[in-house]
Amino acid sequence: MKTFSLDEAQSLLPVLESLLKRAIEGKKSAEEKEAELHELRQRIFLSGGMMVNVISATRQRAEIDKFVQQAKDAVAEIDSIGVQVKDLETGLLDFPHMIDGEIVLLCWKMGESRIDYWHTVDAGFRGRQPIDERFGRSKPERPN
Secondary structure: OOOOOHHHHHHHHHHHHHHHHHHHHHHHHHHHHHHHHHHHHHHHHHHOOOOOOHHHHHHHHHHHHHHHHHHHHHHHHHHHHOOEEEEOOOOEEEEEEEEOOEEEEEEEEOOOOOOOEEEEOOOOHHHOEEOOHHHOOOOOOOOO
16 A cells, blocks of 8 residues: 655645546536436336437437546546545545554545645544644644
8 A cells, every 4th residue: 555645645636636626527427417317217207108319318328428437537547646535525535644653544625725634544534633743744724
């Protein structure tokens, strides 16, 4: 398992944020197109059948597949860097980090300006704690 220093993880944030946005956009677009197809299926069911533009429906299915692949590719790229995508909905990433002989996770959520939190592997997001001097930063900066 690759581990990151706090500085390494911090320096990756711009690239990772871009990849994360691409994944989230792909997921959202796929869900929107899927909802459109679901509505069409509902109309067909409720009307007892109807003429369907098969080419259009096939095109929509292909668009869904394209958006899903966009999301998968972006997540795979993040994973290949060694960073863990914990929640695509909220844009939550974890960076494995070695401290005091133990693997912990530096924790960053989309919208945060920098990595200010960490948690143990078992604790998860709810167990987030502020970065302290052990990580090479005296104390987290707080926005005013």
